[in-house]
Amino acid sequence: MEKQTLSIIVPAYNEEETLALFVDEVNAQTLDLPLDKTFYFINDGSSDQTLDVIKSLSKKHSNIKYISFSRNFGKEAALLAGLRVATGDYVTVMDADLQDPPHMLNEMYAKILEGYDIVGTRRISRKDEPFIRSLFAKTFYKIINKISSTQMVDGARDYRLMTRQVVDSVLELPEHNRFSKGLFSWVGYDVTYLEYKNVERVAGKTSWSFWGLLHYSIDGIINFSDAPLSLATFIGLISFLISVLMSLFYTLKTLLWGEVVQGFPTLIILILMLGGLQLLSLGIIGKYLSKVFLETKQRPNYFIKEDNIEK
CATH class of the missing domain: 1.10.287 (Helix Hairpins)
Structure with a gap:
């Protein structure tokens, strides 16, 4: 029987310091995972040496693929590009800063074998995160779940493991204005969530500002509620x-x-x-x-x- 495959989609914007650490950590934490892994790095118009680092890694590892945008189009565009090229039987979305713990992939795969179509992750703590940012995040989830028929789990991350059928369903949604957290919930299927505590970035600085997150939240509300x-x-x-x-x-x-x-x-x-x-x-x-x-x-x-x- 042919070994099944896992596609790992990694949007990257100015992540030159974290990429090599990310690949090493994922490989080290998933040695027992019975899946052939392929990394899909999406360089979202980075202004540092992110693309050069990705190219260097792709020469060392044959299972590293990359796409480089003509400019910065945003994380949603990077996610869509990754989903379109991913060919794995299973697909996961991860951030390159290691705030999405790679070791959880083993438990996520075990849950998939139990019959779930999507195994998501959610943070149960926001330790070391600015208070105002945490407050607005919690408020967003309370508002969106009251006014929208598409329920979103508080603290849910884009980090999730999905079957091929789920990915194909998400790709059938044609809209330009995308809010992936909502789309992953809207398509349905059998879903479960794994909880974990907040993890700090291993290096570099986040590209998400407070105002950027606020704008992203407003887009989410408008996209999924009238x-x-x-x-x-x-x-x-x-x-x-x-x-x-x-x-x-x-x-x-x-x-x-x-x-x-x-x-x-x-x-x-x-x-x-x-x-x-x-x-x-x-x-x-x-x-x-x-x-x-x-x-x-x-x-x-x-x-x-x-x-x-x-x-």
């Missing part, structure tokens, strides 16, 4: 009702008691309040329209400048 649009409608309705009640109140107050309404402060407050609510609602609607606009362009998610993958 609740913000309903909120904009609700805000508009409430504002209208408040304005009607205030009009009736001041009209009756003037007719019954003859009190003169102080117009300037009231007018300024109403203008600021209603103007702010209108801008908020327009901003929400505009965000959805921008997604539709990008989808209709049908631009490629990325361009490949060079690779060593056999066509």
Whole structure:
């Protein structure tokens, strides 16, 4: 019987310090894994020596493949490129900084043999992570799980082991604006999660800033829920009702008691309040329209400048 294969997809952006450590650690921790491994490094327009390091590693190891983008297209594009070229019976997605513990692949594979289609991982602690970042992450999962029919596990990572059938299903989703955590959940299948404590990077610095993560979270909410649009409608309705009640109140107050309404402060407050609510609602609607606009362009998610993958 032919030995089954594992494709390891590794998006890399300015990871020159971690790549060799990553390959050595994965190989050392998966010696007993009965799968032939192939690494797929996706160089996402790195500005350091990441591509040179990957090329050097590919000359030493025949099972190292790479794709290099023409510029930085983002992690979602890198994940998609990796999924498209991965040919393994099983596919995993890992970060090159070793925050995704390689030794867990053994346990993940054991779970796959039990009958699961996806074995994901989730962090149960955020030790050494900035408090504000942890707070926003927890808040994001609470919000998305209340307003979306696609449930996402708090602390879930992109790090997961999937069967070929799951990967093929994910690749059938044609949208340009991708949020992989949601897509992996949306396709369904039998899923289980393994828990682990937060692991620090082995070297280098993260490319994710707070604002980058916040923008990514907003994209996730918009891609998997229309609740913000309903909120904009609700805000508009409430504002209208408040304005009607205030009009009736001041009209009756003037007719019954003859009190003169102080117009300037009231007018300024109403203008600021209603103007702010209108801008908020327009901003929400505009965000959805921008997604539709990008989808209709049908631009490629990325361009490949060079690779060593056999066509």
